[in-house]
Amino acid sequence: MNLFAEIRALVIARLEEMVASGALPGGLDMAAVAVEPPRDGAHGDMATNAAMVLARPAGQPPRAIAEGLAARLAADPRILTAEVAGPGFLNLRLAPESWRGVVRAALAEGRDFGRSDIGRGVRVNVEFVSANPTGPMHVGHTRGAVFGDALAALLDFAGHAVTREYYINDGGAQVDVLARSAYERYREANGLSPEIAEGLYPGDYLIPVGEALKARYGDSLLDRPEADWLAEVRDFATAEMMQMIRDDLALLGVRMDVFTSEKAITASGKIEEAIETLRGMGLIYEGTLEPPKGKLPEDWEEREQTLFRSTLHGDDVDRPVKKSDGSWTYFAPDIAYHWDKVSRGFDQLIDVLGADHGGYVKRLKAVVSALSSGRVPLEVKLIQLVKLWKNGEPFKMSKRAGTFVTLRDVVEQAGPDVTRFVMLTRKNDAALDFDFDKVLEQSKDNPVFYVQYAHARVSSVIRKATEAGIAADDATLAGADLDHLGHEAELALARKIAEWPRLVEIAARGQEPHRIAFYLYELASDLHALWNRGNEDGSLRFVQEDKGISQAKIALARAAGVVISAGLGILGVTPAEEMR
RNA sequence: GGCCCCGUAGCUCAGGGGAUAGAGCGACCGCCUCCUAAGCGGUAGGUCACAGGUUCGAAUCCUGUCGGGGCCGCCA
Structure with a gap:
């Protein structure tokens, strides 16, 4: 149940009616018509840019289109008011029943509320971690692991068929x-x-x-x-x-579906197979490369090697697949591996790599493009550095020879939930500060704690109600009479809950799990705000004398709890039942 | 020299064609007889690095410049 999608469908339907009645010309492309939360809540519950987007193709002033659309939308029972504003925005205010419907849906669907089918079952391979099997995982791997795992979960939630894969570099x-x-x-x-x-x-x-x-x-x-x-x-x-x-x-808490061995790929002859396939496309040749620009390696000399014509697929220079002594370069098994992934039938490949692999992206994309004849897109998500802090200063690697800050060091100090959440509070291509002191702090300064606290408060309310003899299990709450909800502060929380399915789609499209973390923070904030309103106005407390009213209010809280739980689930974080 | 990422409030960062650019921290002023105050409300704080361009509309897209980081032959 996605209220924004439903209202957008309504807007499109009314626009189509306007086309049918001659109020708008035919052949309009509605793709750019959006229904979004307005930046300023005072403007309404939702806003559409339809009139502004269609004004030019329709050859009509935006406000005229907006007014015609407003009149048609206002007839719908879900729409309370439709007002034209600014350059041609149409601001919609929704009937309270719409928001109550969201709460009902969240309770009925539970942690599946917000699931989307935008992925349409597309088979996506997310390769991540792939740390060399030469030592324990370190901090950088940790961020990549958390990101890849959350991205995979997000894509799954948005309707993709996801495979989580680890490539074992056991052949070099x-x-x-x-x-x-x-x-x-x-x-x-x-x-x-x-x-x-x-x-x-x-x-x-x-x-x-x-x-x-x-x-x-x-x-x-x-x-x-x-x-x-x-x-x-x-x-x-x-x-x-x-x-x-x-x-x-x-x-x-990271789980892989598939471990693929470089050694096995090499032994199976896939390198030769892939190279021959490329050769058949005229993309392999013997030649010499220009020396690299900038500072020249000291012992540079021109040598003939076997090259991949990656420039034909968007790369800046062609890339060697064989060294001048005839042995494979590191790139060659990677070609074979991506060939393997393509031939396993995936519709989309995602590689999660450290930022130091930035120079490698174009050649990988070139290979996948060539080997799949452009059928399979490859996205490379580069993970920027993690800077560790402790006691207000950068946390240096241990001086003991050969030791460094490992995943185990971090997780044993911060715990898996905190580690995961914090590492997902930044987009992958921005550097991340991980401060051991802040991360363990129990205050709103610490987003993990703040979100967990919100969830714990919901659980607390349910416990209190149950103790008071008010049934507050999900089945009962799903049947509660939500007409008892109507206060502005309550509807505000319902509105935020209504954004969840939309947010999931935005995050999945952008492959940006950090948006989930930020949304959960906002949702938690709305819940805390409503909670405190109860301190000022007893009628806004969740647990009331009246059983029916209590159940309606707890249903709202529980709906928020369900979304927090689902969101944390995507991030791989356990929701807290109580804070201790 | 080339390629990639970043530049938004004092600090840490969201937002990535749409209305008056947001949050947390820090500062200041308030809120517990009451479901967890581990919380909430309010005030103050901005040339969205800079310059052009595209657009009805640019923090957002394009080009260039400046600043920070990363990468750049047969290392993996």
Whole structure:
């Protein structure tokens, strides 16, 4: 139930009538006609720009169109008044019954209230995290994980068929480095002193891996050439790292549908397959690249390599897929992986990447565009940096060699709910400050707390009512006589609730889960405001002497609670029943 | 040199063609005999970086400039 969509449909229907009656010319494009909350609530409940948008194509002054439309809209029982204002806005005031309908719908539909079908079942693959299996997840991964998970949930709520996917980079040189690093820890476990050379991973987290290797292989891998143990140690250590990463994700409450291995993709011959497909399109050639502009690498020399003609698909320069020695570049498995995703039948791909991958976006888009013949759009969401703060100053990485602020560090200090909510209070392409002090503060300065508190207050009201012998379960509330609602402060909250389905669609279209967080803050604010009105005017309190009146008022509160609960659900945050 | 992101109140940030640009913090003034005051109401605070352009209408779209950040050969 989306009241804004319903009123927009009404507006369009009346405009069509005007066309049919000759009041407007035929062939008008109504796509730009919008029905929105006005910026200033004093103007009305909803406003439409229809007259201004149609004035030019219709060849009529906007106010004339608006007046004709107003007369037709005013006849509808849902519309109380329709007034022309300003340059041609049509301000609508809705009958209180419309708002009561919203409350009823929220109670009847529960956490499904606000679900949308704008996604029309489109199959979307959201790839996120994809941290290299060489160590624990750090803060940057955390934000990407939270964002990707919330985006996936949002798209699902808006009617897309979503797959959450993790790409395991287990095929590059970095996992050989991991293997060598783990091997040193294995030697250490066997009583030898490890030689953590420059370039190896020095982190303590590999010590247990070394011990596990000892438990499995005893001393049988000692004093053997690397060629004898590299593959086995690599596979073992990679599996250990992935288990650690899965544990970290579980700690955050992030769930993946699919893990795809780079190694498996490579072994299956998909790289060759994808490259040959591109070659068949005339997009692969042998050539040399211009040296990069700006500061030239010291050892730059022109060499011939195998190149992908990504410039034909919007990139700035062509990109190497093979090094001059004939081996694949890092880009090649990525081509194969995206080819794999395209061939699995997704209608849309989303990659959530760190901002340092900014230079990589165009070539990925070029590949997907080429390999899907333009059928599958790829969106790349770049996640900007997280700056950690503690005690009023930047929180530096630990100086202990090889350690950094991990996902586990953050979640264990702040908790998963706080971590998730805070990381979703900024759009993905803006840097985020994460202040451990503020984030744990229990005041309205802390949006997580503020929203949680609103939900807890709703639960509290229901508890109080139940104690007083007033039935306040959802089924009873859904049948409450909402004619008892009518005060301006109550309708204001209902109006905000009515915006939820619209907000979901806006957020989903823009792929902007942060809008959910901001909306929830506003909704919580309206609930707190109404609550406090009850302090001044007893008739606005939720729990009343009269059972029927109480149930109507609690129904409104519960409707807000349901929306908070649904919204927090998208963000992956647990709603609080009480504040402790 | 090129590409991407950012620039809105003292601070942190929403808003991304529509009316008088919003919120929180900080400042100031108020509100608990009463469902959680962990809250609420009010006052003060703005050249939406700058300059052009498109439009009936620009903080929003386009171009350019300035400032901040990120990235830029066969590293992953």
